[in-house]
Amino acid sequence: MFIGGLSYAPWGGLAMSVYQLLVPDQKLGRVMAAFESLTIAGMPLGAWV
Numbered sequence: 001m002f003i004g005g006l007s008y009a010p011w012g013g014l015a016m017s018v019y020q021l022l023v024p025d026q027k028l029g030r031v032m033a034a035f036e037s038l039t040i041a042g043m044p045l046g047a048w049v
Contacts, residue, residue: 015035023031 005049016032019031020028
């Protein structure tokens with residue numbers, strides 16, 4: 001779990017930077033909300049697996 005946390009930290013920052021570069025400003029809030037929703041919805045699935 002510790003290793004997983006260390007590996008996710010750089011990925012999170014990199015992913016957010018790429019989203020901000022590629023997504024138009026008018027849709028950035030929606031894309032970020034969808035990303036966070038999928039991330040939070042996936043946590044119980046990951047715990048179950």
